[in-house]
Amino acid sequence: MEFNEKQIEILLVAEHLFAEEGFNGTSVREIAKIAHINVAMISYYFGSKEKLLEALVLYRISGMQLHLESLSIEEISPIEKIDKLIEYYIQLINSNRCIYQILHFEVTSTKREINLDPFNQVKKNNLKLLENIIIEGQLQGLFQPNVNIALIPPIIIGTTTHFHLNKHYFQDLLHLDSDEKYENYIADELTKHIQKTIKALLIYED
Amino acid sequence: MEFNEKQIEILLVAEHLFAEEGFNGTSVREIAKIAHINVAMISYYFGSKEKLLEALVLYRISGMQLHLESLSIEEISPIEKIDKLIEYYIQLINSNRCIYQILHFEVTSTKREINLDPFNQVKKNNLKLLENIIIEGQLQGLFQPNVNIALIPPIIIGTTTHFHLNKHYFQDLLHLDSDEKYENYIADELTKHIQKTIKALLIYED
Amino acid sequence: MEFNEKQIEILLVAEHLFAEEGFNGTSVREIAKIAHINVAMISYYFGSKEKLLEALVLYRISGMQLHLESLSIEEISPIEKIDKLIEYYIQLINSNRCIYQILHFEVTSTKREINLDPFNQVKKNNLKLLENIIIEGQLQGLFQPNVNIALIPPIIIGTTTHFHLNKHYFQDLLHLDSDEKYENYIADELTKHIQKTIKALLIYED
Amino acid sequence: MEFNEKQIEILLVAEHLFAEEGFNGTSVREIAKIAHINVAMISYYFGSKEKLLEALVLYRISGMQLHLESLSIEEISPIEKIDKLIEYYIQLINSNRCIYQILHFEVTSTKREINLDPFNQVKKNNLKLLENIIIEGQLQGLFQPNVNIALIPPIIIGTTTHFHLNKHYFQDLLHLDSDEKYENYIADELTKHIQKTIKALLIYED
DNA sequence: GATGAATGAGTGTTCATTCAT
DNA sequence: AATGAATGAACACTCATTCAT
Numbered sequence: 001m002e003f004n005e006k007q008i009e010i011l012l013v014a015e016h017l018f019a020e021e022g023f024n025g026t027s028v029r030e031i032a033k034i035a036h037i038n039v040a041m042i043s044y045y046f047g048s049k050e051k052l053l054e055a056l057v058l059y060r061i062s063g064m065q066l067h068l069e070s071l072s073i074e075e076i077s078p079i080e081k082i083d084k085l086i087e088y089y090i091q092l093i094n095s096n097r098c099i100y101q102i103l104h105f106e107v108t109s110t111k112r113e114i115n116l117d118p119f120n121q122v123k124k125n126n127l128k129l130l131e132n133i134i135i136e137g138q139l140q141g142l143f144q145p146n147v148n149i150a151l152i153p154p155i156i157i158g159t160t161t162h163f164h165l166n167k168h169y170f171q172d173l174l175h176l177d178s179d180e181k182y183e184n185y186i187a188d189e190l191t192k193h194i195q196k197t198i199k200a201l202l203i204y205e206d
Numbered sequence: 207m208e209f210n211e212k213q214i215e216i217l218l219v220a221e222h223l224f225a226e227e228g229f230n231g232t233s234v235r236e237i238a239k240i241a242h243i244n245v246a247m248i249s250y251y252f253g254s255k256e257k258l259l260e261a262l263v264l265y266r267i268s269g270m271q272l273h274l275e276s277l278s279i280e281e282i283s284p285i286e287k288i289d290k291l292i293e294y295y296i297q298l299i300n301s302n303r304c305i306y307q308i309l310h311f312e313v314t315s316t317k318r319e320i321n322l323d324p325f326n327q328v329k330k331n332n333l334k335l336l337e338n339i340i341i342e343g344q345l346q347g348l349f350q351p352n353v354n355i356a357l358i359p360p361i362i363i364g365t366t367t368h369f370h371l372n373k374h375y376f377q378d379l380l381h382l383d384s385d386e387k388y389e390n391y392i393a394d395e396l397t398k399h400i401q402k403t404i405k406a407l408l409i410y411e412d
Numbered sequence: 413m414e415f416n417e418k419q420i421e422i423l424l425v426a427e428h429l430f431a432e433e434g435f436n437g438t439s440v441r442e443i444a445k446i447a448h449i450n451v452a453m454i455s456y457y458f459g460s461k462e463k464l465l466e467a468l469v470l471y472r473i474s475g476m477q478l479h480l481e482s483l484s485i486e487e488i489s490p491i492e493k494i495d496k497l498i499e500y501y502i503q504l505i506n507s508n509r510c511i512y513q514i515l516h517f518e519v520t521s522t523k524r525e526i527n528l529d530p531f532n533q534v535k536k537n538n539l540k541l542l543e544n545i546i547i548e549g550q551l552q553g554l555f556q557p558n559v560n561i562a563l564i565p566p567i568i569i570g571t572t573t574h575f576h577l578n579k580h581y582f583q584d585l586l587h588l589d590s591d592e593k594y595e596n597y598i599a600d601e602l603t604k605h606i607q608k609t610i611k612a613l614l615i616y617e618d
Numbered sequence: 619m620e621f622n623e624k625q626i627e628i629l630l631v632a633e634h635l636f637a638e639e640g641f642n643g644t645s646v647r648e649i650a651k652i653a654h655i656n657v658a659m660i661s662y663y664f665g666s667k668e669k670l671l672e673a674l675v676l677y678r679i680s681g682m683q684l685h686l687e688s689l690s691i692e693e694i695s696p697i698e699k700i701d702k703l704i705e706y707y708i709q710l711i712n713s714n715r716c717i718y719q720i721l722h723f724e725v726t727s728t729k730r731e732i733n734l735d736p737f738n739q740v741k742k743n744n745l746k747l748l749e750n751i752i753i754e755g756q757l758q759g760l761f762q763p764n765v766n767i768a769l770i771p772p773i774i775i776g777t778t779t780h781f782h783l784n785k786h787y788f789q790d791l792l793h794l795d796s797d798e799k800y801e802n803y804i805a806d807e808l809t810k811h812i813q814k815t816i817k818a819l820l821i822y823e824d
Numbered sequence: 825g826a827t828g829a830a831t832g833a834g835t836g837t838t839c840a841t842t843c844a845t
Numbered sequence: 846a847a848t849g850a851a852t853g854a855a856c857a858c859t860c861a862t863t864c865a866t
Contacts, residue, residue, distance in 0.1 A: 022311070024230035028861060038827050043862060104371045105228070105311045120375055127379075150379055151399045154368045155361060162364030163357075165310045169326055173333075173356055193357045197407045204406030234836060244852050249837055434723075436642030440840060450848050455841060516783045517640070517723045532787055539791075562791055563781075563811045567773060570780030574772045577722045581738055585745075585768055605769045612822030613815045646857060656831050661858055 003059065007045050010035045011056050019098035023053060023106040054114050057107060060099040061118045064092065065125060078137030079199060085130065086156055086195045093160045094186060100161060127153055134202065143202040152198060159194055160186075209265065213251050216241045217262050225304035229259060229312040260320050263313060266305040267324045270298065271331060284343030285405060291336060292362055292401045299366045300392060306367060333359055340408065349408040358404060365400055366392075415471065419457050422447045423468050431510035435465060435518040466526050469519060472511040473530045476504065477537060490549030491611060497542060498568055498607045505572045506598060512573060539565060546614065555614040564613070568606055575602055621677065625663050628653045629674050637716035641671060641724045672732050675725060678717040679736045682710065683743060696755030697817060703748060704774055704813045711778045712804060718779060745771055752820065761820040770819070774812055781808055 017026040046052040137143035219241040223232040252258040343349035429438040458464040549555035631653040664670040755761035
């Protein structure tokens with residue numbers, strides 16, 4: 001699917017608004033106004049508001065694959081690989097914050113007829129990547145053998161998105177009185193915390 | 207705030223629909239139809255659709271406090287306390303799944319003028335409870351000293367809600383081909399997984 | 413028709429609101445609230461909102477008769493009688509401002525099924541009173557013979573009500589920067605102006 | 619402000635209904651039905667029902683200026699000028715009957731946020747025109763010096779609108795058993811009556 | 825290819841009134 | 846006699862979409 005310049009602008013505006021106000025809370029007129037295009041353009045370009053969402057999902061999912069092919073062949077320890085992967089994962093969620101929220105709330109939970117196979121495939125690929133690293137670590141005797149690998153991404157994604165969703169609460173709790181401090185906290189403390197957690201889980205013998 | 211029988215029925219129907227279709231995706235007529243009441247009743251009882259949401263939040267938050275006062279005085283090890291607390295926490299999220307989703311997506315993220323102070327207070331109380339247990343464990347030399355306690359609830363809540371939000375994906379991935387199996391998986395594997403993760407984090411020396 | 417204390421309070425509140433906001437612009441809930449009675453009382457006491465208006469009209473019309481029986485027998489010149497009558501008329505409109513407005517706008521012009529016979533009778537009686545004075549003056553050679561008597565009350569009522577309806581405009585135009593000044597202007601200048609006008613009309617030979 | 623054909627039709631229908639049933643007594647559906655347009659068109663064209671009223675007022679006020687520039691320079695006596703002005707004034711009110719009623723009742727008296735400055739300006743302009751004629755007459759010694767000029771338009775407008783508002787009463791009183799007779803009465807008797815009244819007032823020495 | 829005009833369906837809310845008590 | 850609870854109907858308005866141009 002190829003999108004022209006205007007279509008991409010519409011997608012970006014829609015992404016922002018869908019994330020902020022929800023799909024039903026966003027009117028096509030609002031999108032059209034901000035994107036400086038005619039209302040009819042949305043139906044004209046995408047068919048309908050719902051199909052605009054579908055196009056947006058498609059457009060964004062392609063960029064959500066972890067591009068860590070290098071990681072597999074790098075000559076660093078699996079522990080460092082885990083650290084790198086988590087850092088990269090959190091950055092990925094961070095920079096795709098809007099579409100993550102849209103996907104989870106507007107698509108996954110509600111009953112829209114949007115094909116999520118590409119999204120699910122991405123998640124499975126990312127899971128496979130993680131699995132390879134863990135198996136490598138287990139073979140090296142660094143990681144414990146009995147870990148539920150499928151439940152590790154939920155920790156990373158879940159914790160990060162939860163932190164995002166409750167931004168105000170955590171800004172208050174952790175005294176992050178500027179957006180900059182908040183962003184830095186994610187890049188530093190939250191990332192370290194999740195890295196430590198996953199590594200503990202992998203290494204810790206119960 | 208006291209609600210009569212019909213008001214509670216409206217609240218329950220609204221909760222279900224708001225969680226499933228979103229606040230903006232749910233019409234008052236839909237609520238009225240399912241609750242077998244007149245459309246005007248919603249305005250009559252609650253003032254407006256928005257105030258209905260507010261009433262729902264208020265109604266539910268009171269039940270979201272962790273009732274684990276006993277835990278503090280029980281003569282079991284802090285490790286067992288952590289296990290119990292997590293199990294209880296997950297059950298709490300489980301049975302309040304709808305309002306959790308509503309709170310996170312309809313209230314926290316969007317700009318509604320709903321007072322979240324009670325909700326935030328509950329979260330802080332629950333955090334305090336967790337903190338006490340961890341400090342107890344640290345004093346006994348069971349837990350490591352340098353853990354970011356504030357970031358532990360996000361792991362529990364984030365992981366659990368992420369699992370819920372992606373129910374279909376995980377049902378497919380983990381071959382949970384019935385709702386029963388899915389529920390059991392949460393009660394067993396997911397709970398164990400999160401317990402193990404948190405304990406690892408607390409005990410693991412990096 | 414006898415009204416009890418509460419009914420009269422409702423009537424007074426309704427009169428005030430109907431004049432200020434119009435019949436359709438006033439809700440029975442508004443009336444009930446201000447009159448400190450239950451909403452159902454209005455239907456209970458008067459039958460319906462429309463019948464409340466009817467009752468109000470009936471209640472007020474009785475007081476709108478010019479009580480100037482004395483005028484007929486007083487031993488003053490017809491010119492002085494005209495002066496007295498006009499002054500009295502303007503005061504009458506003044507103190508019945510609300511119901512006058514309601515009658516003209518809510519009843520007379522729109523198609524309500526309210527019996528206006530009593531109101532029309534009052535107007536005819538008042539016209540007769542005026543006619544008698546004018547005939548007396550004509551017999552005394554004070555007034556011209558060829559005057560259209562039926563069109564004299566419209567001058568008095570029309571001018572006065574027009575002044576009331578455009579209160580703000582005239583307050584601005586005539587620098588009547590307080591309600592007191594405005595009221596005084598009516599009692600003094602406007603009254604004198606209308607008296608002079610009618611007398612001129614009656615005396616002036618064209 | 620330019621209005622297209624359909625917009626003008628809506629304005630005309632609205633004018634008629636607002637005058638007849640009042641602003642609150644007229645529903646947009648009623649307007650839409652009679653104007654043979656979709657209900658949504660009213661919001662689409664004017665923004666809201668209230669703004670439709672505002673547009674109507676704006677649309678009509680421009681036509682309410684007395685176009686009597688010729689009068690100032692015509693070589694006729696001030697007395698004849700007064701006659702002409704009054705005749706023209708009454709015709710103006712006559713042909714703008716609806717908007718006059720709307721302005722007086724729906725706009726002037728109730729608390730709408732409609733800008734009445736243009737209307738007030740028109741009234742002041744018309745007053746100025748009258749004033750010039752009267753001063754001319756006074757300079758020629760035809761009119762008395764001590765007349766309250768600001769209170770003359772109220773006589774003309776008040777009397778005429780009062781006559782209109784009480785159409786049924788006067789049709790009954792004056793045996794004007796057809797609309798034609800009623801209209802003719804205004805053009806003949808009522809006009810003459812008001813002309814005579816104003817002239818008497820101006821000429822009569824008290 | 826692109827758009828202004830237009831619309832039917834649906835929105836949340838308010839209304840006067842009714843009715844069981 | 847008096848009222849709180851309840852309701853169907855109507856309200857103004859917004860929506861995503863269509864269509865002639």
